[in-house]
Amino acid sequence: MLKFNGINDIENQTKNKIKRKELLTKNLQHIDNINKFTVRIDDNTKHMDFTFGIITDGKNDEFIRQIIESIEENNIPVYEVIIVGNTKIEPTYKINVILFNETLKPGWITRKKNIIAKTAKYENIVIMHDYVALAPDWYAGFLKYGTDYDWCVNKIMNSNDTRFRDYTLFPYDVILQDKLNTCILSPGSKIDNYFYEHCLLPYDFVNTIETNKFMYISGTYYVVKKWVAQKFLLDEDLVHGKGEDIEYSRRLHNNNIIIKCNALSSVKFLKYKEPSNFENLISPEYLELYIEKCKNKS
Secondary structure, three states: OOOOOOHHHHHHHHHHHHHHHHHHHHHHHHHHHHHHHHHHHHHHHOOOOEEEEEEOOOOOHHHHHHHHHHHHOOOOOOEEEEEEOOOOOOOOOOEEEEOOOOOOOOOOHHHHHHHHHHHOOOOEEEEEEOOEEEOOOHHHHHHHHOOOOOEEEEEEEOOOOOEOOOOEEOOOOEEOOOOOOOEEOOHHHHOOHHHHOOOEOOOOOOOOOOHHHHEEOOOOEEEEEHHHHHHOOOOOOOOOOOOHHHHHHHHHHHOOOOEEEEEEEEEEEOOOOOOOOOOOEOOHHHHHHHHHHHHHHO
């Protein structure tokens, strides 16, 4: 039989309640501290610094203003803009203008891009011609995608909202006008004629070192880590229209740097660019063929 000891039992019960309350308070404070720490960690990981490098011939200042507006609208905490070319855009604490003597060598975009690489402050460098604007959710897309890339492309939309060549194979057999007269063979000649006119990869395609060998990123727009851009400078013997982006794609491939696609971020041209005849999506059947042949030829 339980015995009731009057006042002593009441006092003991009260003390136990106080202890339980104190213990609960400490546990809640501990949980709150953990939550605060977790938020700080998430905030730190959800932050990327960008250098936006715009090359221009001095004829598209209005486009450049729109590009800068598109960058500002993304609310990126830390960024800089480097403009290389004879622009009339005024420099600010965020905008670095580097004038360029266009008479040195016509179309010398490789030198301009290398100037950006050598001048950039931040780890993530965006190389863009003076008519490529960011979508409003471009930065949010990169936060979701993360930093696991060395060299990547985003969705590229033409001014009429059609897909432009972004995540793609290169369809032509070419001999570059570099010091080695490098010969580049296409998947059309090495695998199947189908790839002369179908080169766009699905955005969810997972690239490997084997499948990377026939791919390229157009020099119009790409995102590259600073260490890559500084270690592997563009070939300044090549000028605009002479395959500088093809040579660069092949050289990075030979150094085990592959192309990745962040399709969560997109850009859009401020003017219409005529698409090439190879800008058609590869079918699932031929994509399987491509993967199989690349593995067999590795």
